[in-house]
Structures are given as structure tokens and as C-alpha cells.
Amino acid sequence: MIVYFRSMRIKDEAKQSAIIDATVKLVNEIGFVSSSVSKIAKEANVSPATLYIYYKNKEDLLVSTYLEIKQRLSEEILSEFNQNAPIRDSLYKFWTNAFHFISQNNSYFQYTEQFANSPYSEKVNHEDVEKSFTPIYEVLQKGIEQKIIKNVSFEILSVFMFYPIMNLSNARLCKNITADSKTIEDAFQLAWDAIKL
Amino acid sequence: MIVYFRSMRIKDEAKQSAIIDATVKLVNEIGFVSSSVSKIAKEANVSPATLYIYYKNKEDLLVSTYLEIKQRLSEEILSEFNQNAPIRDSLYKFWTNAFHFISQNNSYFQYTEQFANSPYSEKVNHEDVEKSFTPIYEVLQKGIEQKIIKNVSFEILSVFMFYPIMNLSNARLCKNITADSKTIEDAFQLAWDAIKL
Amino acid sequence: MIVYFRSMRIKDEAKQSAIIDATVKLVNEIGFVSSSVSKIAKEANVSPATLYIYYKNKEDLLVSTYLEIKQRLSEEILSEFNQNAPIRDSLYKFWTNAFHFISQNNSYFQYTEQFANSPYSEKVNHEDVEKSFTPIYEVLQKGIEQKIIKNVSFEILSVFMFYPIMNLSNARLCKNITADSKTIEDAFQLAWDAIKL
Amino acid sequence: MIVYFRSMRIKDEAKQSAIIDATVKLVNEIGFVSSSVSKIAKEANVSPATLYIYYKNKEDLLVSTYLEIKQRLSEEILSEFNQNAPIRDSLYKFWTNAFHFISQNNSYFQYTEQFANSPYSEKVNHEDVEKSFTPIYEVLQKGIEQKIIKNVSFEILSVFMFYPIMNLSNARLCKNITADSKTIEDAFQLAWDAIKL
DNA sequence: GATGAATGAGTGTTCATTCAT
DNA sequence: CATGAATGAACACTCATTCAT
Structure with missing residues (x-):
């Protein structure tokens, strides 16, 4: 019998938190208008694609950050x-x-x-x-x-x-x-x- | 020969005012983030290029509108x-x-x-x-x-x-x-x- | 009185035709799946943005080419x-x-x-x-x-x-x-x- | 110790067959162009990574499906x-x-x-x-x-x-x-x- | 074997701005 | 003055694939 013990990678909470921090920092520095997904990703040291693992889209990221x-x-x-x-x-x-x-x-x-x-x-x-x-x-x-x-x-x-x-x-x-x-x-x-x- | 009637100045001012109104309307409807120069120009019924006759660039337009x-x-x-x-x-x-x-x-x-x-x-x-x-x-x-x-x-x-x-x-x-x-x-x-x- | 004699640039038919030719050539060489807008643009020697002056979007380009x-x-x-x-x-x-x-x-x-x-x-x-x-x-x-x-x-x-x-x-x-x-x-x-x- | 029952082979084949069915269904519904590996994986209820156990890459999957x-x-x-x-x-x-x-x-x-x-x-x-x-x-x-x-x-x-x-x-x-x-x-x-x- | 996380490179599209007329 | 054409750079987002577990 094969039992899988959480055999896959797990979402990294530090990463998620880094994304939110990056979002806030960028919005604060360059404003809502200029804060693009790729800039946020770069600020958080992740790939733009990674962002879409944690959030459905940009709107979701911004709204979640607000609620947080x-x-x-x-x-x-x-x-x-x-x-x-x-x-x-x-x-x-x-x-x-x-x-x-x-x-x-x-x-x-x-x-x-x-x-x-x-x-x-x-x-x-x-x-x-x-x-x-x-x-x-x-x-x-x-x-x-x-x-x-x-x-x-x-x-x-x-x-x-x-x-x-x-x-x-x-x-x-x-x-x-x-x-x-x-x-x-x-x-x-x-x-x-x-x-x- | 080009002759400038007085009415033309009025026409220009109307255009400038149309641009400001379009800016405000768009920003109000779709927000700062989505209000692009070409959308504003379309809303004001002018060419994007025309906008650059009245304002140095987008920032100038937005700031001027604010001051107005x-x-x-x-x-x-x-x-x-x-x-x-x-x-x-x-x-x-x-x-x-x-x-x-x-x-x-x-x-x-x-x-x-x-x-x-x-x-x-x-x-x-x-x-x-x-x-x-x-x-x-x-x-x-x-x-x-x-x-x-x-x-x-x-x-x-x-x-x-x-x-x-x-x-x-x-x-x-x-x-x-x-x-x-x-x-x-x-x-x-x-x-x-x-x-x- | 001011009369404007077609004082703006005019759409370039050669350019449009170059776009269609590029589309056909690329689709023929690398297939529908791989024929991206940017590749087509490069093949036609225009900017990707230019393509959107002549066609509403990629679908429009492909359909128009088909009809042509x-x-x-x-x-x-x-x-x-x-x-x-x-x-x-x-x-x-x-x-x-x-x-x-x-x-x-x-x-x-x-x-x-x-x-x-x-x-x-x-x-x-x-x-x-x-x-x-x-x-x-x-x-x-x-x-x-x-x-x-x-x-x-x-x-x-x-x-x-x-x-x-x-x-x-x-x-x-x-x-x-x-x-x-x-x-x-x-x-x-x-x-x-x-x-x- | 890992023991392979015969039933596991059957399970695998079911998975492989699910992948092919998913491929065909998706290609039929949304076309070759839009049928991505991850969509196919989702349709087949497997991870994208799993797909690469059965097929070398996307091309291999598509060709194998064709031959099948x-x-x-x-x-x-x-x-x-x-x-x-x-x-x-x-x-x-x-x-x-x-x-x-x-x-x-x-x-x-x-x-x-x-x-x-x-x-x-x-x-x-x-x-x-x-x-x-x-x-x-x-x-x-x-x-x-x-x-x-x-x-x-x-x-x-x-x-x-x-x-x-x-x-x-x-x-x-x-x-x-x-x-x-x-x-x-x-x-x-x-x-x-x-x-x- | 099987997974979800992770990603660099790419997607289609729009951007602010400039050009030629 | 005024325009639509033109564009490189950027946009939000997805890709095929690999990684660690």
C-alpha cells in the first residue's frame, strides 16, 4: 500500500506576505496607477506568474490587500x-x-x-x-x-x-x-x- | 491665407474645456488607473495628438484639471x-x-x-x-x-x-x-x- | 476660412497587405497555434501595435485574412x-x-x-x-x-x-x-x- | 516498502485514457490553439506534472493522441x-x-x-x-x-x-x-x- | 508515481507619445 | 492648429515545463 505524506510542495506563507508587503510598498511609493503586476512581483522577488498562484488576478490582490x-x-x-x-x-x-x-x-x-x-x-x-x-x-x-x-x-x-x-x-x-x-x-x-x- | 476669426478662440476654449470635462467624467466612471489619454481624447471628441497641443503631457493634463x-x-x-x-x-x-x-x-x-x-x-x-x-x-x-x-x-x-x-x-x-x-x-x-x- | 486638405496621415495599403502576407506565411510555416501577433508583426515589419490599427484584434485579423x-x-x-x-x-x-x-x-x-x-x-x-x-x-x-x-x-x-x-x-x-x-x-x-x- | 498490485496498472491506464479523452474534448471544444497543458490536466483531473510522466512533452501528447x-x-x-x-x-x-x-x-x-x-x-x-x-x-x-x-x-x-x-x-x-x-x-x-x- | 508550487518566456492588447501631413 | 497613423514599451495574464516533496 502506498501512502502519500503531503507529498507535494506547500504554499509559502512568507511568499504571500512578501507579495502583500510589496504591493503596499509600491502603491505607497509610486501610486496605484503605476503599480503594475510585474513591478509588484519584482519587488516581492517572485515571478509575475507566481502571483497568480496566490491571487486570482490583480483585482483580487488589491482587494485582498485592502481587506488585510x-x-x-x-x-x-x-x-x-x-x-x-x-x-x-x-x-x-x-x-x-x-x-x-x-x-x-x-x-x-x-x-x-x-x-x-x-x-x-x-x-x-x-x-x-x-x-x-x-x-x-x-x-x-x-x-x-x-x-x-x-x-x-x-x-x-x-x-x-x-x-x-x-x-x-x-x-x-x-x-x-x-x-x-x-x-x-x-x-x-x-x-x-x-x-x- | 489663414484668417483667425474671434470665434476660433472660443472654439479652442471649448475644446480645452471638453478635454477637462472628459477627463473628469472618465476618472469618475472608470477611475484614475484606467483613464488613458486615448480614452480621454475619444470622450472629448478630439485626436490624442490634439491633447498634446493643450497640455505638455498626461501629468500636465491631470494636474491642470486638478487645479481647475x-x-x-x-x-x-x-x-x-x-x-x-x-x-x-x-x-x-x-x-x-x-x-x-x-x-x-x-x-x-x-x-x-x-x-x-x-x-x-x-x-x-x-x-x-x-x-x-x-x-x-x-x-x-x-x-x-x-x-x-x-x-x-x-x-x-x-x-x-x-x-x-x-x-x-x-x-x-x-x-x-x-x-x-x-x-x-x-x-x-x-x-x-x-x-x- | 481654413480648409484642411486631408491633412492627416493616411492608412497604408501596402502595410495592410504586408500584414496579411505575413499572417499567411507564418501560419503556413509554423502553424495556426504558434502564429502569435508579435511574430506576425515582426514578419510584416511593423509594430504589434500597428496591427491593431488595421484590425480590431487577432480574431479579426485571422477572419479577415480567411475571407480575403x-x-x-x-x-x-x-x-x-x-x-x-x-x-x-x-x-x-x-x-x-x-x-x-x-x-x-x-x-x-x-x-x-x-x-x-x-x-x-x-x-x-x-x-x-x-x-x-x-x-x-x-x-x-x-x-x-x-x-x-x-x-x-x-x-x-x-x-x-x-x-x-x-x-x-x-x-x-x-x-x-x-x-x-x-x-x-x-x-x-x-x-x-x-x-x- | 512499495508493492505494486495489478490493480495499479489498471488505474494508470485509466489515467492515461482520461488524459487522451480530455485532450480530444478540449481540442474539440476550444480548439488546438487554446488547448493548453494545464487546461487538459484540469479536464483530466490530474496535475500538469502528471501529464509529463505519461508523455515526454506536449507535442508527444498531441501526436500520441492522433495516432491513438x-x-x-x-x-x-x-x-x-x-x-x-x-x-x-x-x-x-x-x-x-x-x-x-x-x-x-x-x-x-x-x-x-x-x-x-x-x-x-x-x-x-x-x-x-x-x-x-x-x-x-x-x-x-x-x-x-x-x-x-x-x-x-x-x-x-x-x-x-x-x-x-x-x-x-x-x-x-x-x-x-x-x-x-x-x-x-x-x-x-x-x-x-x-x-x- | 504523483503532486501543487514555481517560473522565465511568452501571449494578446493598450499605453503615452510622436510623426507626417 | 489639428489629425489619424505609427510605435516601443509596457500592460495583465498564461504558457509549457521543472522542481521539491
């Missing part, structure tokens, strides 16, 4: 989240988490910004993505119920709570701002004043 | 601006002007968003662009001096004053929001609460 | 056709015309054979192609009416009248046959015996 | 062949056998037609292939000797005897013909008239 980053972002933002902390403290934690992730992973973040403004964005099920961020919405909801936060739509709240931080921590858009603790404090105070009752 | 839109945006935002109105009223006027321009020219606005997040953005002298918006900064400055507005950097103030509005009125990013007067009022209230002392 | 050859074949077969000649003489004329065209343009003919056996064949409106050969069908019809030719379907008649000649004159399929007058005579006698009453 | 089909065709044509039957009856038997094989195995037959018109054809030792059909040539030879069949070259005879049947029973080439017994009879009569003295 969004996933990491949500994990970072929600890390050390304490359900019982006061609402302002929870939001402040989200805020600083976001700020640090974006500052330290600016290329990742800029990738998502370029992606969100491209037509590829329509290929993403945004509801699924939003689900990763539900704890944030729950905090906001609790704040509304406790009459601490203004009773307006989530879109409006989150646009004031998180889009400013994205802007401020995006190196491409905000060149004169340094991520010092004073800036973070100041900016969060504005965000809080915006949404609090 | 930014110019129109600043004109719209600043229209009916009354230097002597109370600060809150001035900012509210800017706010609603911006909201209406973006809502009604979404394709133009989305062009600028794609552009700003692309490396082409680095070819623009952003200081020059900002100059068109100086009246806004002057109002903010006056507000700071009159202790009406928080004394934080302009970047922080404007990121709360205008970035939210851009998001809320951008159809691609904000699909569940309708541009009704209630939404505008609500959102402006948040913006104002954010920056006011 | 079929057109020439029909013209050759029908040349010097005398409506009033006896039926056998007319068919003999068609026969020898076909034999000579195929013998002298073997690469052209082999192209059509490869094409007809490929899936590209389904892109052709074969009824239109057949129309070029209607005089042949009319002769056969007249022969049937005059009780000279067997009253069977045209498909059967033409398959005996013309497919054998194609085979005999196709160098790839028939290597031991020489196109001497004896062979032509012999073969035509068989064809005639097949269809005559 | 030719072998089956010759067996079918010669089945129930009675050496002592009258010459016309023998040929009629060949004829109907061929007709039925081609009709019922159209994909197999069309494979050979595409193959014969491709440059791969040159890799085949056609004399060897012809040997499978020697009984046919012997019958024709006997007919010539008995002054029943015209004394012309075998090429000419067989081109009238078999090429028409191939065309009539090839679905791709002959769409308006149905394989009814009347058609077979009619067509055979023409073939016979062609070659008989």
Missing part, C-alpha cells in the same frame, strides 16, 4: 478595549490607537486611502468591513443612550470622530503636523467636543 | 462671503457652499480625492492652492483672536471644519447619507462644537 | 467562366482553375484549411462566403435540370467535385502527387464520373 | 471486413463503417482534422499510419487488377473514396447534412461511380 490592512487596523484600534471604561476614555483609546497605527504604518494606511477612492472600492463588501469596527459603534450607541453623545446618525459621528484623525496622521495629506502628544490631545478634544452633547 | 477644479471649488465656497458677518455665520456659509458644490459636482470632487491620494499630488504646489482659501483662514484667525475659536493649529481646525463635509457629501464614501437640510444642520453643529471655544 | 483568401480563390476559380459552355467544360474549367490556384498559392490555401478546422471558423458567416461561388452551384443546378448530373444535394455534389481537388493540390496532405496534366485529367475524370448521371 | 485515434478509426473501418466479399461490397462496408465512426465520434475525428492541418502533422510517420489501412489498398489493388476500378494512383482513388465521407460526416464542415441512410447511399454511389471503370 483593514483587518489589522481594526485589531489595532480595538486593542486593550475595556468595555467598562467611561465612554470618553474608550473613544480616546480608539483615537490614540488609530493615530499610532496610522503614523507607524503610514504606507499601509495610504494604501487604503488610494484604494477607497478607486473604483476597486466597489468590489468590496463594505458592510463586512464595518463589522470589524462594531465595538466602536456600540460605544457611540451607549453614549447616545446615556445622553452623553449627540443623537445624530452614526455616519456623522464617525466622520468627526475618525476621519480627522486619518487626515492628521496621513503623511501625504498633512505635512506640517507632527504626531506629538500635544497634537493628539488637542485634536481629540475637538473630536470629543464635536460629538458630545 | 480646486479653483472652482474655492470660488464656490467663498461666494457671497460677507467679511462683516459673525464668524459662525461665515463658516456656516462656507460649509453649505462646500456641501452644495460637492453634492452637485460629485464627479469633479471625486476626481480631486483620487488625485490627492495619488503621487501626482506631489507635483502640485499646495501652498498656491491653499492661497485660494485664505479668506477661510482669516476668519478662523479672527475667531481665535476673538477667543471664539480654539487656539490650535490651522491644520487641526480645518480638518474638523472641512474634511467631514467632504466625506459626507462624497457619494462614493457615504452611501447612506442624504443631503437634506437636517443633515447639513446637524453636521455643521458638530463642526462648530469641535472648533469653538 | 476565399475571395481570391473564388475569383480565380470563376475566371474565364463561359456561361454558354457545356456543363462538363465549365466544371473542368473550375477544376483546373482551382488546381492551379491551390498549387501556386499553397500557403494561402493551407491557411484556409487550418482556419476552417479551427474554432475561428465559427466566426465566419459561411453563407456569405458561399455566395461568391454561386456560379458553380448554378452550373450544377443546370446539369441536374438537364439530367446530366445526379439529382442529389449540393453538399454531396460539391464534396466530390471540389474537396478531392483540394486534397490533391495541398502539398501538406499529398506529398507523392505531382501536379502534372495527366493527374489533373485523371482526377477530373473521377470527379465527373462521380456526379454525372 | 487513427488506430481506432482504422479498426472501426476494417471491422467485419470479409476478404472474399465482392469489391464493391467491401468498399461499401468501409464506407459505412467510416461514416458511423466519424458521426459518432465527431470530436475524435475533428481532432485529427485539426491535427493533420497543423505543423505537428510533420512529426508523424504517415507511412506507418497508412499501414493500418492496407486492407483498403489491397481491395483497391484487387479491383484494379480485375478491371473493376480505374487504374489511377492510390492517392487519387482514396481521395475520392474517403475524403468526401470525411467531409460529409464532419459536423463542423457540413451543417446541413443529416447522416440518414439515403445520404449514405447517395454519397457512396457517387464515390463508387468515381472510381469504378
Whole structure:
């Protein structure tokens, strides 16, 4: 009797991760428009053909990369989240988490910004993505119920709570701002004043 | 002998304007990545070669288009601006002007968003662009001096004053929001609460 | 007033013809499977991109080439056709015309054979192609009416009248046959015996 | 220790046969040009690498498949062949056998037609292939000797005897013909008239 | 024997740009 | 000024084949 013990080559996770890193790096350096499959492959030190083993096509690569980053972002933002902390403290934690992730992973973040403004964005099920961020919405909801936060739509709240931080921590858009603790404090105070009752 | 009638200048301008409109339309429909020179030329009903009479190259076309839109945006935002109105009223006027321009020219606005997040953005002298918006900064400055507005950097103030509005009125990013007067009022209230002392 | 006297470059018929010749030559030498667009372009001394000025895509090129050859074949077969000649003489004329065209343009003919056996064949409106050969069908019809030719379907008649000649004159399929007058005579006698009453 | 049961040989043959079937099916459906090794492997439910265990390379696969089909065709044509039957009856038997094989195995037959018109054809030792059909040539030879069949070259005879049947029973080439017994009879009569003295 | 991973070289096609008119 | 023709280089993607297991 012949038994085959995983007798074939196995997909290399390091390779897949190298491809994603290369994608992000290139998009950050030369932009979405110029980031071709062959350039990405070269940056990742693989053959263009190899890329198609891991991803169905370019769109799949770009969308998967986007989802991967969004996933990491949500994990970072929600890390050390304490359900019982006061609402302002929870939001402040989200805020600083976001700020640090974006500052330290600016290329990742800029990738998502370029992606969100491209037509590829329509290929993403945004509801699924939003689900990763539900704890944030729950905090906001609790704040509304406790009459601490203004009773307006989530879109409006989150646009004031998180889009400013994205802007401020995006190196491409905000060149004169340094991520010092004073800036973070100041900016969060504005965000809080915006949404609090 | 060739005689140039005045009408010919008009015809030329019409052509140039057709090229810009085609650029915006295409970028809005198929995205920055897929918008090639020949497609733009076809959309504008001119030869690809003609395009190179009006613009040095593709980059020049894209940058010029960006600047043109930014110019129109600043004109719209600043229209009916009354230097002597109370600060809150001035900012509210800017706010609603911006909201209406973006809502009604979404394709133009989305062009600028794609552009700003692309490396082409680095070819623009952003200081020059900002100059068109100086009246806004002057109002903010006056507000700071009159202790009406928080004394934080302009970047922080404007990121709360205008970035939210851009998001809320951008159809691609904000699909569940309708541009009704209630939404505008609500959102402006948040913006104002954010920056006011 | 400005008048433009055909002020643009004009499509080069020599170039188009070079492309068709290159297509036929390559298909004949290395086969349908291996005849890539870039090889055809190189053979025709043009850029691959140029090919797409004259043809929508590869399929269009291959189909057009097929139709072009079929057109020439029909013209050759029908040349010097005398409506009033006896039926056998007319068919003999068609026969020898076909034999000579195929013998002298073997690469052209082999192209059509490869094409007809490929899936590209389904892109052709074969009824239109057949129309070029209607005089042949009319002769056969007249022969049937005059009780000279067997009253069977045209498909059967033409398959005996013309497919054998194609085979005999196709160098790839028939290597031991020489196109001497004896062979032509012999073969035509068989064809005639097949269809005559 | 590896022990080879007899059943394993059978399994292998099944695999080899699956590969050939997949090759024929694909070539028939999408054509020679588009039939890649990996598509064939997928269709046969094996790895592309497996294919290279059974065949040296793609050419070997295609040629072997051709020879296999030719072998089956010759067996079918010669089945129930009675050496002592009258010459016309023998040929009629060949004829109907061929007709039925081609009709019922159209994909197999069309494979050979595409193959014969491709440059791969040159890799085949056609004399060897012809040997499978020697009984046919012997019958024709006997007919010539008995002054029943015209004394012309075998090429000419067989081109009238078999090429028409191939065309009539090839679905791709002959769409308006149905394989009814009347058609077979009619067509055979023409073939016979062609070659008989 | 059998596999899926891996790849350099190729595919058909479009690109931004320039040319001749 | 304006054009369609023309192109080398690049595009996204697939190829036939080999590799390590």
C-alpha cells in the first residue's frame, strides 16, 4: 500500500506576505496607477506568474490587500478595549490607537486611502468591513443612550470622530503636523467636543 | 491665407474645456488607473495628438484639471462671503457652499480625492492652492483672536471644519447619507462644537 | 476660412497587405497555434501595435485574412467562366482553375484549411462566403435540370467535385502527387464520373 | 516498502485514457490553439506534472493522441471486413463503417482534422499510419487488377473514396447534412461511380 | 508515481507619445 | 492648429515545463 505524506510542495506563507508587503510598498511609493503586476512581483522577488498562484488576478490582490490592512487596523484600534471604561476614555483609546497605527504604518494606511477612492472600492463588501469596527459603534450607541453623545446618525459621528484623525496622521495629506502628544490631545478634544452633547 | 476669426478662440476654449470635462467624467466612471489619454481624447471628441497641443503631457493634463477644479471649488465656497458677518455665520456659509458644490459636482470632487491620494499630488504646489482659501483662514484667525475659536493649529481646525463635509457629501464614501437640510444642520453643529471655544 | 486638405496621415495599403502576407506565411510555416501577433508583426515589419490599427484584434485579423483568401480563390476559380459552355467544360474549367490556384498559392490555401478546422471558423458567416461561388452551384443546378448530373444535394455534389481537388493540390496532405496534366485529367475524370448521371 | 498490485496498472491506464479523452474534448471544444497543458490536466483531473510522466512533452501528447485515434478509426473501418466479399461490397462496408465512426465520434475525428492541418502533422510517420489501412489498398489493388476500378494512383482513388465521407460526416464542415441512410447511399454511389471503370 | 508550487518566456492588447501631413 | 497613423514599451495574464516533496 502506498501512502502519500503531503507529498507535494506547500504554499509559502512568507511568499504571500512578501507579495502583500510589496504591493503596499509600491502603491505607497509610486501610486496605484503605476503599480503594475510585474513591478509588484519584482519587488516581492517572485515571478509575475507566481502571483497568480496566490491571487486570482490583480483585482483580487488589491482587494485582498485592502481587506488585510483593514483587518489589522481594526485589531489595532480595538486593542486593550475595556468595555467598562467611561465612554470618553474608550473613544480616546480608539483615537490614540488609530493615530499610532496610522503614523507607524503610514504606507499601509495610504494604501487604503488610494484604494477607497478607486473604483476597486466597489468590489468590496463594505458592510463586512464595518463589522470589524462594531465595538466602536456600540460605544457611540451607549453614549447616545446615556445622553452623553449627540443623537445624530452614526455616519456623522464617525466622520468627526475618525476621519480627522486619518487626515492628521496621513503623511501625504498633512505635512506640517507632527504626531506629538500635544497634537493628539488637542485634536481629540475637538473630536470629543464635536460629538458630545 | 489663414484668417483667425474671434470665434476660433472660443472654439479652442471649448475644446480645452471638453478635454477637462472628459477627463473628469472618465476618472469618475472608470477611475484614475484606467483613464488613458486615448480614452480621454475619444470622450472629448478630439485626436490624442490634439491633447498634446493643450497640455505638455498626461501629468500636465491631470494636474491642470486638478487645479481647475480646486479653483472652482474655492470660488464656490467663498461666494457671497460677507467679511462683516459673525464668524459662525461665515463658516456656516462656507460649509453649505462646500456641501452644495460637492453634492452637485460629485464627479469633479471625486476626481480631486483620487488625485490627492495619488503621487501626482506631489507635483502640485499646495501652498498656491491653499492661497485660494485664505479668506477661510482669516476668519478662523479672527475667531481665535476673538477667543471664539480654539487656539490650535490651522491644520487641526480645518480638518474638523472641512474634511467631514467632504466625506459626507462624497457619494462614493457615504452611501447612506442624504443631503437634506437636517443633515447639513446637524453636521455643521458638530463642526462648530469641535472648533469653538 | 481654413480648409484642411486631408491633412492627416493616411492608412497604408501596402502595410495592410504586408500584414496579411505575413499572417499567411507564418501560419503556413509554423502553424495556426504558434502564429502569435508579435511574430506576425515582426514578419510584416511593423509594430504589434500597428496591427491593431488595421484590425480590431487577432480574431479579426485571422477572419479577415480567411475571407480575403476565399475571395481570391473564388475569383480565380470563376475566371474565364463561359456561361454558354457545356456543363462538363465549365466544371473542368473550375477544376483546373482551382488546381492551379491551390498549387501556386499553397500557403494561402493551407491557411484556409487550418482556419476552417479551427474554432475561428465559427466566426465566419459561411453563407456569405458561399455566395461568391454561386456560379458553380448554378452550373450544377443546370446539369441536374438537364439530367446530366445526379439529382442529389449540393453538399454531396460539391464534396466530390471540389474537396478531392483540394486534397490533391495541398502539398501538406499529398506529398507523392505531382501536379502534372495527366493527374489533373485523371482526377477530373473521377470527379465527373462521380456526379454525372 | 512499495508493492505494486495489478490493480495499479489498471488505474494508470485509466489515467492515461482520461488524459487522451480530455485532450480530444478540449481540442474539440476550444480548439488546438487554446488547448493548453494545464487546461487538459484540469479536464483530466490530474496535475500538469502528471501529464509529463505519461508523455515526454506536449507535442508527444498531441501526436500520441492522433495516432491513438487513427488506430481506432482504422479498426472501426476494417471491422467485419470479409476478404472474399465482392469489391464493391467491401468498399461499401468501409464506407459505412467510416461514416458511423466519424458521426459518432465527431470530436475524435475533428481532432485529427485539426491535427493533420497543423505543423505537428510533420512529426508523424504517415507511412506507418497508412499501414493500418492496407486492407483498403489491397481491395483497391484487387479491383484494379480485375478491371473493376480505374487504374489511377492510390492517392487519387482514396481521395475520392474517403475524403468526401470525411467531409460529409464532419459536423463542423457540413451543417446541413443529416447522416440518414439515403445520404449514405447517395454519397457512396457517387464515390463508387468515381472510381469504378 | 504523483503532486501543487514555481517560473522565465511568452501571449494578446493598450499605453503615452510622436510623426507626417 | 489639428489629425489619424505609427510605435516601443509596457500592460495583465498564461504558457509549457521543472522542481521539491
